[in-house]
Amino acid sequence: MVSPNTPETPGGASSPSGAARSIHDVVIRLAGNSQDGIQSVGGFLARLAGRSDQDIMTYMTIPSTISGGPSIFQVRMGTGDILSAGDRADMLVAFYQHSYDAHIGSLRPGGVLLYDSDHVKPAPDDNRFTNVAVPITTATVEAVGGTSKDKGKNIFVLGLIARVFDLDVAKLAALIKERFGGKNEDVVRNAMLAFDAGYAWPQNNLRDLFFRFEAIDRATQSTGRPQITMDGNTAIAFGLITAGVRHGAGYPITPWSSIMETLRTELPKYGGIFVQCEDEIAAVSTALGFSYTGQLAITGSAGPGLSLKMEALGWAVMAEMPLIVVNVQRGGPSTGMPTNVEQSDLMQAIYGSHGDTPRVVLAPKNVEDCYYIAIEAARIAREYSTPVFILTDMGLSSRIEAFDEPDLSKLMVEAKPDRSPRGTDFKPYPLDRITRHAPPGARIESGKYPTVTGLEHDELGHPTGSPKLHMQMTAKRRDKIKALAASLPAPEHAGDEAGDVLLVTWGSSWGPGREALGRIRNAGVKAGHLHLRHIHPLPNGLEATFARFKKIVVAELNDEGLYGFGQLAMMLRARYANPNIVSVTKTDGLTFKVSELVAGVAHHAQHPALEASTGTAAKSVLAQG
Amino acid sequence: MSSAVATPPPPPGAPLTKKALTADHPTWCPGCGDFAVLASFYRVLEKLQYPHEKIVTFAGIGCSSRFPYFVNTHGGHFIHGRALPFAAGISLGNDDLHLFVFGGDGDGFSIGGNHLVHTARKNIKMTYVIMDNSVYGLTKKQTSPTSPLGFKTKTDPTGAIDQPINPMRTLINSGATFVARSHATQVNHMVEMMLRAAKHDGFSVVEILSECVEFFEGAFDAAVPRKGGAWSLIEEKKHDGTPEDEKRHDTSDEIAAFKLAMQPWPGVFGVFYENKTRKTKNALEADLVVKAKERTKNASDLALLQATFARMR
Ligand SMILES: Cc1ncc(C[n+]2csc(CCOP(=O)(O)OP(=O)(O)O)c2C)c(N)n1
Ligand code: SF4
Ligand SMILES: [Mg+2]
Numbered sequence: 001m002v003s004p005n006t007p008e009t010p011g012g013a014s015s016p017s018g019a020a021r022s023i024h025d026v027v028i029r030l031a032g033n034s035q036d037g038i039q040s041v042g043g044f045l046a047r048l049a050g051r052s053d054q055d056i057m058t059y060m061t062i063p064s065t066i067s068g069g070p071s072i073f074q075v076r077m078g079t080g081d082i083l084s085a086g087d088r089a090d091m092l093v094a095f096y097q098h099s100y101d102a103h104i105g106s107l108r109p110g111g112v113l114l115y116d117s118d119h120v121k122p123a124p125d126d127n128r129f130t131n132v133a134v135p136i137t138t139a140t141v142e143a144v145g146g147t148s149k150d151k152g153k154n155i156f157v158l159g160l161i162a163r164v165f166d167l168d169v170a171k172l173a174a175l176i177k178e179r180f181g182g183k184n185e186d187v188v189r190n191a192m193l194a195f196d197a198g199y200a201w202p203q204n205n206l207r208d209l210f211f212r213f214e215a216i217d218r219a220t221q222s223t224g225r226p227q228i229t230m231d232g233n234t235a236i237a238f239g240l241i242t243a244g245v246r247h248g249a250g251y252p253i254t255p256w257s258s259i260m261e262t263l264r265t266e267l268p269k270y271g272g273i274f275v276q277c278e279d280e281i282a283a284v285s286t287a288l289g290f291s292y293t294g295q296l297a298i299t300g301s302a303g304p305g306l307s308l309k310m311e312a313l314g315w316a317v318m319a320e321m322p323l324i325v326v327n328v329q330r331g332g333p334s335t336g337m338p339t340n341v342e343q344s345d346l347m348q349a350i351y352g353s354h355g356d357t358p359r360v361v362l363a364p365k366n367v368e369d370c371y372y373i374a375i376e377a378a379r380i381a382r383e384y385s386t387p388v389f390i391l392t393d394m395g396l397s398s399r400i401e402a403f404d405e406p407d408l409s410k411l412m413v414e415a416k417p418d419r420s421p422r423g424t425d426f427k428p429y430p431l432d433r434i435t436r437h438a439p440p441g442a443r444i445e446s447g448k449y450p451t452v453t454g455l456e457h458d459e460l461g462h463p464t465g466s467p468k469l470h471m472q473m474t475a476k477r478r479d480k481i482k483a484l485a486a487s488l489p490a491p492e493h494a495g496d497e498a499g500d501v502l503l504v505t506w507g508s509s510w511g512p513g514r515e516a517l518g519r520i521r522n523a524g525v526k527a528g529h530l531h532l533r534h535i536h537p538l539p540n541g542l543e544a545t546f547a548r549f550k551k552i553v554v555a556e557l558n559d560e561g562l563y564g565f566g567q568l569a570m571m572l573r574a575r576y577a578n579p580n581i582v583s584v585t586k587t588d589g590l591t592f593k594v595s596e597l598v599a600g601v602a603h604h605a606q607h608p609a610l611e612a613s614t615g616t617a618a619k620s621v622l623a624q625g
Numbered sequence: 626m627s628s629a630v631a632t633p634p635p636p637p638g639a640p641l642t643k644k645a646l647t648a649d650h651p652t653w654c655p656g657c658g659d660f661a662v663l664a665s666f667y668r669v670l671e672k673l674q675y676p677h678e679k680i681v682t683f684a685g686i687g688c689s690s691r692f693p694y695f696v697n698t699h700g701g702h703f704i705h706g707r708a709l710p711f712a713a714g715i716s717l718g719n720d721d722l723h724l725f726v727f728g729g730d731g732d733g734f735s736i737g738g739n740h741l742v743h744t745a746r747k748n749i750k751m752t753y754v755i756m757d758n759s760v761y762g763l764t765k766k767q768t769s770p771t772s773p774l775g776f777k778t779k780t781d782p783t784g785a786i787d788q789p790i791n792p793m794r795t796l797i798n799s800g801a802t803f804v805a806r807s808h809a810t811q812v813n814h815m816v817e818m819m820l821r822a823a824k825h826d827g828f829s830v831v832e833i834l835s836e837c838v839e840f841f842e843g844a845f846d847a848a849v850p851r852k853g854g855a856w857s858l859i860e861e862k863k864h865d866g867t868p869e870d871e872k873r874h875d876t877s878d879e880i881a882a883f884k885l886a887m888q889p890w891p892g893v894f895g896v897f898y899e900n901k902t903r904k905t906k907n908a909l910e911a912d913l914v915v916k917a918k919e920r921t922k923n924a925s926d927l928a929l930l931q932a933t934f935a936r937m938r
Contacts, residue, residue, distance in 0.1 A: 051938060228937040241930060247718055249710075266933075268917035270926050273717055273910050278743040282710035285703065285740075289714020292701075293722075297714065315704050405934050412927050417719075440699035440715065440722050443678040447635065447645065451693060452701035461701070462649060463694065 025078020027086030032095030050402030110623025143197030159198020239374025244415030246272030294417025294439030300326030340589025499526025658835030706736030859895030
């Protein structure tokens with residue numbers, strides 16, 4: 001009796017046939033308070049999409065207050081590739097007047113405003129949108145009854161959305177049961193009551209809004225692998241577990257904490273350990289201690305915590321100790337905007353320690369890539385005996401995406417420490433080879449046990465003040481990172497190979513960048529999009545690519561700084577001395593909108609058609625008539 | 626077994642001698658108290674006869690923290706004040722090692738003070754030897770957290786004005802499960818304290834007053850009989866039922882340990898506190914693994930992760 005009222009036909013095909021309009025994708029924004037469970041609606045939709053042929057991208061802002069206060073969740077779902085969270089919403093669900101006031105501006109003309117008529121009074125003279133009034137609060141209370149008050153509003157709305165967009169009710173019901181199944185029966189029943197009430201909300205009250213996503217061409221789209229759904233931080237944690245990382249240490253800070261929480265819960269199952277330390281310095285130190293025992297470890301934090309780790313990371317470079325360091329970037333400096341996104345820690349990752357500290361910096365492009373980049377980071381750290389940074393960000397950390405389930409039988413890395421005896425020629429810091437530390441427990445057959453050290457040292461680890469050795473060892477530490485650069489694949493390049501503009505992005509700007517490329521080329525501009533995952537070292541050969549474009553527009557979420565260039569742009573200009581490298585930056589704490597990238601490129605390319613195309617606000621796909 | 630080299634190392638299983646344990650010649654100033662600590666440590670290792678490859682000697686930064694260079698075992702030194710959290714990683718990363726950490730009073734009580742508290746409360750298995758000279762030696766005579774009031778340094782030219790910390794009180798209060806105090810002029814006592822510390826299952830600390838002849842000469846003469854001082858040892862309870870035993874110190878009694886720690890300078894030497902019942906973090910973490918593996922019925926890593934992903938579909 002899961003779905004007592006099972007309306008017309010199950011499976012959601014309840015709208016009058018022919019009335020449902022076909023759409024490619026839709027952006028729904030839910031705005032309410034954090035205790036309303038808005039995130040879980042997004043979670044259900046994301047997981048539903050993962051189980052269907054729909055692609056999905058979510059965008060979430062977490063309120064800075066823990067309970068209470070405004071919260072939004074934006075979900076974009078549709079057929080085929082969904083690359084960004086969507087610039088503006090096609091549907092706004094407003095739970096309160098403040099939600100309406102703050103977010104009505106994000107709705108596209110012709111979009112649907114669905115509001116709780118118990119709390120919201122829309123501006124009477126605003127007829128830009130299709131307004132749908134639903135007494136969400138009273139309808140939920142009536143449906144669920146009992147003492148639950150208005151708990152369940154979120155599930156009621158989920159039912160409404162399922163009806164409007166013809167979603168798979170059977171799968172949603174299964175997801176709801178899975179989600180609440182652990183709790184008592186009442187919870188599942190109440191949730192289903194709320195869901196069914198939303199789903200069955202009289203159709204004429206919904207002003208005949210019915211849509212259906214375009215059918216997907218299964219043969220070309222499906223990889224045959226099931227989809228799994230998770231956020232970026234979870235993907236990093238499980239990527240590390242796949243890579244055989246079993247040790248870690250950290251200290252809580254938003255938005256990094258969920259990685260350490262996941263690892264603390266998961267690692268013991270794999271025989272591992274994650275230590276919550278007294279601070280970030282202790283965390284990086286403990287992680288390095290783990291690595292010293294021959295077991296590559298992970299530490300991480302967000303900006304302020306990374307600053308604390310920097311001295312120890314200098315040691316890690318000098319002592320050539322492998323380590324994975326995750327930085328989930330947020331708005332800085334200092335406590336800054338802890339629940340907003342920024343890419344302003346790039347220079348810190350590359351140069352943030354004292355002394356010459358060549359080290360590796362990688363940046364994932366989306367949630368799926370969070371998983372694969374973690375595996376790559378572990379491989380590089382082990383192979384080059386070096387610290388490796390994963391620079392992710394607030395946007396990716398909480399964004400839920402569905403992607404192909406990884407083929408674990410091929411990916412799983414078994415990483416046992418090598419405590420076998422080391423031959424008589426063993427040296428901890430050979431000049432002609434990459435360092436391979438002998439962990440404690442390994443017999444050293446020469447009888448001379450190695451010292452790992454942050455002092456400049458000779459090949460055996462003895463301290464030295466010799467200028468010659470300092471030059472040789474500095475070169476050694478640099479050259480191994482250069483060797484890595486030579487091994488890196490060419491970065492992902494889309495669009496034209498040569499032409500007017502090359503849009504360069506890194507990190508979470510990949511999706512908006514790729515979507516912007518389509519619009520830019522549609523306007524008749526010869527353009528390419530280059531996305532960098534390997535930030536340091538840069539892959540070889542970029543100068544040739546850059547030389548084929550009139551302008552190289554580097555887009556990043558940080559400030560243009562004193563000299564007018566974002567952090568990556570600054571580095572690319574220094575590296576390639578190419579004056580055509582220019583910058584698009586912003587610091588509003590939000591990920592790039594496609595339109596912002598198009599406008600940025602238009603500005604630099606001085607292309608009239610493109611500039612003209614950025615001005616008009618496109619109508620919503622839900623617009624009637 | 627071992628391959629032929631110019632000076633063949635002792636074969637595996639051969640007794641571990643001072644010769645095999647000696648590395649670089651110490652760079653300390655002649656007369657520095659740290660020499661005696663090093664000599665005692667060799668003797669401790671000779672007595673313990675651990676497998677050579679399982680001994681780890683680690684340190685932070687300071688004159689005293691140079692220690693690992695002079696001991697031929699696995700080891701190294703980390704950044705100033707952070708040797709303990711690094712050592713926590715070693716200890717929790719491989720439970721099958723014998724881990725010794727060395728450092729100075731600045732390293733341990735000032736920059737590393739917070740780490741000391743937390744490593745102690747977590748009872749992470751290792752032995753920590755603090756070579757306290759009540760001054761910053763390596764950086765050439767600045768005030769240290771154990772410098773006595775009035776001691777003139779380059780940073781307190783008219784004499785130290787900040788209340789020094791009391792190492793024994795700090796350590797007992799932090800939850801260290803073995804706390805002892807010794808003096809670098811008392812080799813046998815140092816050996817005994819370090820031996821007992823090494824055998825303790827938990828976080829064991831020995832503070833050794835070790836004179837910096839360069840920057841704080843005579844700092845600990847008050848406990849050197851030869852210099853007119855008083856060397857008073859803690860008499861530990863023998864539990865022999867005699868009336869004398871009543872007055873002896875019960876090392877498991879935390880309050881009594883505090884009282885000993887409150888005695889006026891130069892105080893007493895020996896084991897102040899020992900807690901043999903509290904579990905180490907090493908053991909507690911191992912329990913978590915056992916319980917987790919029970920819950921997952923010892924599933925392989927691959928099967929575990931596959932099941933997790935299946936739930937995310
Ligand atoms: C982050 C950092 N700050 C300061 C120093 C400089 N420094 C090195 S050793 C030391 C103090 C040493 O005193 P102590 O720990 O008592 O050791 P001692 O030399 O007396 O044995 C200082 C301040 C450093 N190496 N690193
Ligand atoms: S400066 Fe002091 S502590 Fe350092 S080696 Fe010399 S005597 Fe020893
Ligand atoms: Mg000192």
